[in-house]
Amino acid sequence: MTVKIEQGTVISLNAGFYDVQTDKEVIRTRARGVFRQKNQKPAVGDKVEIKHDEQGTSYLVKILPRKNRIGRPAVANVSHVLLVISAVEPDFSVQLLDRFLTFFAWQNVKVTIYLSKADLVDPQKLAEIKENLNYYAKIGYPVFTDKKLLEQELPSLIGVDEIWTLAGQSGAGKSTLLNYLKQDANQSTAAISTALNRGKHTTRVVQLFRLEQGFLADTPGFSAIDLTPIKLVDLANYFVEFVQASSNCKFRGCQHLKEPKCEVKRLLEEEVILASRYEDYLALREEISEGRIPEYLK
Numbered sequence: 001m002t003v004k005i006e007q008g009t010v011i012s013l014n015a016g017f018y019d020v021q022t023d024k025e026v027i028r029t030r031a032r033g034v035f036r037q038k039n040q041k042p043a044v045g046d047k048v049e050i051k052h053d054e055q056g057t058s059y060l061v062k063i064l065p066r067k068n069r070i071g072r073p074a075v076a077n078v079s080h081v082l083l084v085i086s087a088v089e090p091d092f093s094v095q096l097l098d099r100f101l102t103f104f105a106w107q108n109v110k111v112t113i114y115l116s117k118a119d120l121v122d123p124q125k126l127a128e129i130k131e132n133l134n135y136y137a138k139i140g141y142p143v144f145t146d147k148k149l150l151e152q153e154l155p156s157l158i159g160v161d162e163i164w165t166l167a168g169q170s171g172a173g174k175s176t177l178l179n180y181l182k183q184d185a186n187q188s189t190a191a192i193s194t195a196l197n198r199g200k201h202t203t204r205v206v207q208l209f210r211l212e213q214g215f216l217a218d219t220p221g222f223s224a225i226d227l228t229p230i231k232l233v234d235l236a237n238y239f240v241e242f243v244q245a246s247s248n249c250k251f252r253g254c255q256h257l258k259e260p261k262c263e264v265k266r267l268l269e270e271e272v273i274l275a276s277r278y279e280d281y282l283a284l285r286e287e288i289s290e291g292r293i294p295e296y297l298k
C-alpha cells in the first residue's frame with residue numbers, strides 16, 4: 001500500500017485524537033510526537049497534512065501556517081465572526097458593538113452582525129435599534145435582524161473552507177442561534193459531532209461543523225474581550241469609516257483628535273459619522289492608554 005498524504009481541517013480534538021475533515025470524509029488521526037518536541041499543538045481550525053501508514057493508522061504530520069488563533073476555547077484560522085447582539089436582556093448597546101467590532105478588526109476577522117431577541121422589544125424600540133444598525137450596514141458590516149433571513153443568506157456568505165465562529169455577550173443568544181443553524185448542517189458531520197459531544201458544557205471542547213462550503217465553530221465563543229494590547233496609534237485603523245475618511249485628513253497618521261483639517265471631525269459635525277462611534281473611539285483610547293479592562297468584563 002502506498003503512503004497517501006492528504007490535507008484537511010481539524011474539526012475536533014478528542015482524548016488525544018484529532019478529527020480531520022478532508023474534502024471527502026472525516027478521518028480520525030493521531031498527532032506525531034514531533035509536535036510535542038517542537039512544543040506545537042494542533043488546534044481546532046488548523047489546516048493540516050495527514051498521512052496513512054500500512055496498518056491503516058492515520059497521522060497528523062504537519063500544521064500549515066496559521067492565520068490566527070482566537071477565542072476560548074481557541075479556534076485557529078478564524079476568518080469571520082457572527083456577532084450576536086441582543087435587543088434586550090442584555091440591552092442593546094452601541095458601546096458593546098463598537099468594542100467587538102474594534103477587537104475583530106484588530107484581529108483581521110470580518111464580522112456579520114445578527115440582532116437577537118428582536119421579538120422581545122416594542123416596535124418603537126426596535127426601530128431605534130435598527131436605525132443604529134443601519135449605520136453599521138452602511139459602513140460595510142452585513143446586518144441581520146431576522147433569523148430566517150440569516151439562515152437563508154448565510155450559505156452565500158460562507159466561502160470555501162472558511163471558518164466562522166460566534167461571538168457576543170453572555171446571554172445574547174449565541175447558543176440559541178447555533179442550535180438553530182445546526183439543524184441545517186451536513187448530516188454526516190452532524191452525526192459525528194453529536195457522538196463526540198459528551199460533556200460539552202463541562203469540558204468546553206470546541207468543534208467545527210460543516211455549514212455549506214465552510215465551517216462554523218460549535219461553541220459560544222467570545223463573550224469578553226480585552227482591547228488593552230492594541231497600540232494606541234493603531235486604534236483609528238480599526239474604525240473602518242475613519243480609515244476611509246482619513247485619506248482626506250490634512251495629516252498623515254491623523255488621530256482625529258485636535259489636528260486641524262481632520263476629515264473625521266468634519267464628517268462627525270455633518271453627522272455622517274455617528275456621534276457614538278466617535279465617543280467610543282475616545283473612550284477606547286482612554287481605556288487602552290490606561291491599560292484597564294472595564295469592570296463589566298472582569
Ligand SMILES: Nc1nc2c(ncn2[C@@H]2O[C@H](COP(=O)(O)OP(=O)(O)OP(=O)(O)O)[C@@H](O)[C@H]2O)c(=O)[nH]1
Binds near residue numbers: 168171172
Ligand atoms: N425571545 C427570544 N429569546 C431568545 C432569543 N435568543 C436567545 N433567547 C433566550 O435568551 C437566553 C440566553 O440565550 P443563550 O443562547 O443561552 O445565550 P448565549 O449567548 O449562548 O449565552 P452564554 O452561554 O452565557 O454566552 C435563553 O433563555 C434563550 O432562550 C430570541 O431571539 N428571542
Ligand SMILES: [Zn+2]
Binds near residue numbers: 256257259261262265
Ligand atoms: Zn483626522
